[in-house]
Amino acid sequence: MDFSVIPRNLPYMLQGFGLTVVLALVSMSASLVTGTLFAMLRLSPNRWVRLPVGIFIDVMRTIPLIMVIFWFFFLMPILTGHPVTPIVAALIALVVFNTSYMAEVIRGGILSVSKTQMDAARSSGLGYLRAMWHVILPQAFRNMLPAIINRFIALFMGTSLVYIIGVTEFFRAANNINNRVFQSYVIYGFVAAVYFVCCYGLSLIGQHLLERLDPASRASTERLLPRPSASA
Amino acid sequence: MDTSGICRRTFLFSAMVTLFAMVTGAAVPALAQQKTTLDAVKARGTLIAGVKTDYPPFGYIDEAGKTVGFDIDIVEYIANRLGVKLDLRPVTSANRIPMLMNETVDLIAASTTITQEREEVVDFSVPYIVIGGKFLVRADDKITGYSSLAGKTVAYTQGTPWGEKLKAEQPAAKHLVFQDKPQAVLALLQGKADAYTDDAAPLAIFAKQHAGKLAVVGEASRPLPMGIAVRPNDSKWRDAINFALIAMWDDGTWRKLYQKHLGNDPEPGFIIYNWKL
Amino acid sequence: MNYEFDWSVLYTHRQLLLDGLLATIEVASIAIVLSLLIGTAVGTLRHFSPQPTKSLFIAYTEFFRNVPPIVQLFFWYFAVGLGSFDGAILGLSAFQSAYIAEVVRSGIGAIPRTQIEAARASGLSSPQMIRYVILPQAAIRIVPALSIEFINVIKNSSIAMTIGVMELTFQTQEIEARTFRGFEAATAVTVLYIMLAFVVVIGMRCCERVLRIEVRGG
Numbered sequence: 001m002d003f004s005v006i007p008r009n010l011p012y013m014l015q016g017f018g019l020t021v022v023l024a025l026v027s028m029s030a031s032l033v034t035g036t037l038f039a040m041l042r043l044s045p046n047r048w049v050r051l052p053v054g055i056f057i058d059v060m061r062t063i064p065l066i067m068v069i070f071w072f073f074f075l076m077p078i079l080t081g082h083p084v085t086p087i088v089a090a091l092i093a094l095v096v097f098n099t100s101y102m103a104e105v106i107r108g109g110i111l112s113v114s115k116t117q118m119d120a121a122r123s124s125g126l127g128y129l130r131a132m133w134h135v136i137l138p139q140a141f142r143n144m145l146p147a148i149i150n151r152f153i154a155l156f157m158g159t160s161l162v163y164i165i166g167v168t169e170f171f172r173a174a175n176n177i178n179n180r181v182f183q184s185y186v187i188y189g190f191v192a193a194v195y196f197v198c199c200y201g202l203s204l205i206g207q208h209l210l211e212r213l214d215p216a217s218r219a220s221t222e223r224l225l226p227r228p229s230a231s232a
Numbered sequence: 233m234d235t236s237g238i239c240r241r242t243f244l245f246s247a248m249v250t251l252f253a254m255v256t257g258a259a260v261p262a263l264a265q266q267k268t269t270l271d272a273v274k275a276r277g278t279l280i281a282g283v284k285t286d287y288p289p290f291g292y293i294d295e296a297g298k299t300v301g302f303d304i305d306i307v308e309y310i311a312n313r314l315g316v317k318l319d320l321r322p323v324t325s326a327n328r329i330p331m332l333m334n335e336t337v338d339l340i341a342a343s344t345t346i347t348q349e350r351e352e353v354v355d356f357s358v359p360y361i362v363i364g365g366k367f368l369v370r371a372d373d374k375i376t377g378y379s380s381l382a383g384k385t386v387a388y389t390q391g392t393p394w395g396e397k398l399k400a401e402q403p404a405a406k407h408l409v410f411q412d413k414p415q416a417v418l419a420l421l422q423g424k425a426d427a428y429t430d431d432a433a434p435l436a437i438f439a440k441q442h443a444g445k446l447a448v449v450g451e452a453s454r455p456l457p458m459g460i461a462v463r464p465n466d467s468k469w470r471d472a473i474n475f476a477l478i479a480m481w482d483d484g485t486w487r488k489l490y491q492k493h494l495g496n497d498p499e500p501g502f503i504i505y506n507w508k509l
Numbered sequence: 510m511n512y513e514f515d516w517s518v519l520y521t522h523r524q525l526l527l528d529g530l531l532a533t534i535e536v537a538s539i540a541i542v543l544s545l546l547i548g549t550a551v552g553t554l555r556h557f558s559p560q561p562t563k564s565l566f567i568a569y570t571e572f573f574r575n576v577p578p579i580v581q582l583f584f585w586y587f588a589v590g591l592g593s594f595d596g597a598i599l600g601l602s603a604f605q606s607a608y609i610a611e612v613v614r615s616g617i618g619a620i621p622r623t624q625i626e627a628a629r630a631s632g633l634s635s636p637q638m639i640r641y642v643i644l645p646q647a648a649i650r651i652v653p654a655l656s657i658e659f660i661n662v663i664k665n666s667s668i669a670m671t672i673g674v675m676e677l678t679f680q681t682q683e684i685e686a687r688t689f690r691g692f693e694a695a696t697a698v699t700v701l702y703i704m705l706a707f708v709v710v711i712g713m714r715c716c717e718r719v720l721r722i723e724v725r726g727g
Binding site: 325333353390411419422 | 587590592593670671673675679682683685686687689691
């Protein structure tokens with residue numbers, strides 16, 4: 001086993017790691033916005049809004065991330081008539097995929113805020129949207145912060161899959177190196193260690209945040225899920 | 233989850249998919265391609281080329297992290313001749329044609345064998361190299377060709393023609409399919425595969441990388457031509473590439489590149505068609 | 510850009526889709542069973558173990574769920590040298606068992622302390638208590654979460670294509686490589702994945718009904 005392959009190829013792999021971080025952060029921020037939108041749409045009293053959105057969310061959560069990535073890779077240029085770089089296709093796939101999960105988390109968060117909050121807000125004269133923005137969503141987000149962090153961890157791990165369409169993020173970078181040096185134990189062990197440190201670190205931050213929330217909201221986050229599962 | 237709800241949703245989803253497919257199927261032919269890629273490339277000032285990054289000597293990543301290889305040098309020549317910059321995009325055997333067809337790249341110079349099946353979907357330039365297929369085996373194995381592969385496991389990468397050839401020549405062989413070529417080599421070294429079939433040039437390089445452990449044997453196919461693939465119905469673009477290839481042959485660059493990357497002599501009798509009288 | 514839809518390729522290459530479906534079912538079902546067994550064991554043991562051993566189970570859980578499944582598969586296949594099928598099953602089971610361990614642990618944690626005290630008071634030994642009191646009650650509570658985990662196994666099985674398993678996602682690429690009809694192939698495979706998830710949900714609902722009768726009615 002030749003451990004020197006790691007320091008020798010570190011710059012190249014770090015470049016990939018940087019891309020991983022960028023992909024994760026960008027898709028997370030975008031899907032926070034779209035996820036909130038979809039969550040509110042799914043709570044709509046109007047059946048024609050609620051059902052299609054519900055179908056979209058449920059279907060997205062049933063198909064593998066790889067398939068979603070392939071879909072956007074084949075589909076986007078056909079839809080838009082424009083060429084699409086793999087990285088753009090990867091980003092869009094990650095955002096759309098994550099939106100469905102975020103929508104469910106956010107919907108759970110909104111529902112966990114007691115109904116009296118909404119009633120009080122409406123009766124003080126705030127419209128539905130303003131009540132949402134100023135009263136409900138802030139409380140909902142505080143409740144679901146740990147769940148959001150869990151989802152971010154899953155997203156971070158999910159970026160390893162865009163390697164399939166040629167995006168050189170951390171996993172593909174490490175793979176490219178291994179394809180030349182053939183030190184599988186060293187390289188993949190290193191990759192596993194890096195992901196572990198990052199994801200476990202993030203989950204510790206999540207746990208810390210969970211402890212800082214007051215006991216009442218802590219009970220409601222436990223009701224959501226032990227830890228939302230990561231799936232590709 | 234409630235079952236009747238799921239039934240309803242599955243039905244609604246299937247209905248939506250069918251509707252969507254019909255609508256796009258009707259609307260899409262309207263988005264026919266009008267411009268030629270040649271104009272687009274010149275306007276953009278950059279040639280976007282799909283190349284391999286895992287396939288020495290055609291396209292691979294060197295110690296410095298740069299993408300290099302025979303194909304890369306060829307597209308560099310073409311870009312220089314057109315007066316544009318070069319932008320390399322990594323492709324694999326499995327995704328190179330989709331990347332071309334969805335207009336992510338302007339051409340693919342990714343060791344693509346010219347076959348009639350592919351010619352029906354893309355257009356090829358004149359051949360720029362001929363390479364035969366061979367087998368990479370462990371040095372102490374007694375494998376000589378398709379006949380000795382009955383019951384054995386043969387590795388190849390997805391998207392290459394070797395799977396079909398294997399089925400035709402040796403139906404009793406087992407298939408092991410990978411996404412990257414070096415992964416197939418690794419499987420061979422680990423004993424998971426008894427042979428790895430691919431073009432002769434990269435196999436020679438893999439054998440050299442693992443001197444003594446691996447050997448190149450037999451003939452998986454007669455020498456086959458490789459070409460640069462472009463989108464169909466774009467004659468101006470294809471002509472520009474062909475003229476560049478012919479110029480490269482005429483001024484001796486082609487032979488220099490061949491010696492540099494493949495090290496030995498080209499297949500006898502191969503020339504890039506010279507149309508100038 | 511011209512794209513002519515040609516759905517007939519799905520019929521011509523139906524054998525590929527069938528092979529892919531069978532491979533996915535094979536890998537996923539074994540991984541589901543294995544991850545359930547390992548996960549239940551780890552989750553239960555983690556809940557009831559005293560401190561030094563407890564950390565062992567915590568380490569297992571935290572390690573296997575914080576490394577992406579594709580990295581785990583590559584490790585088992587390329588580094589350790591297992592075969593495609595074995596590597597895929599081991600990798601998928603290890604990954605999912607960590608999540609199932611958490612699900613099981615929270616299910617056990619939700620059982621009122623009075624149950625445990627009553628069980629001990631009636632003289633049941635620890636294994637007996639776990640077998641007859643804890644697990645059945647936990648099982649009912651965690652059926653929905655387990656559903657999700659099992660569907661995740663099916664989804665993660667798509668990663669196995671990178672180590673040579675010719676499952677559904679692999680066949681999408683294969684049909685694409687032969688006919689250049691990626692859109693049609695992706696549609697068919699998506700529908701198949703949805704149907705597989707559907708089967709899991711139905712199966713779990715049946716299990717829930719059986720459990721309910723066994724635990725409450727029995």
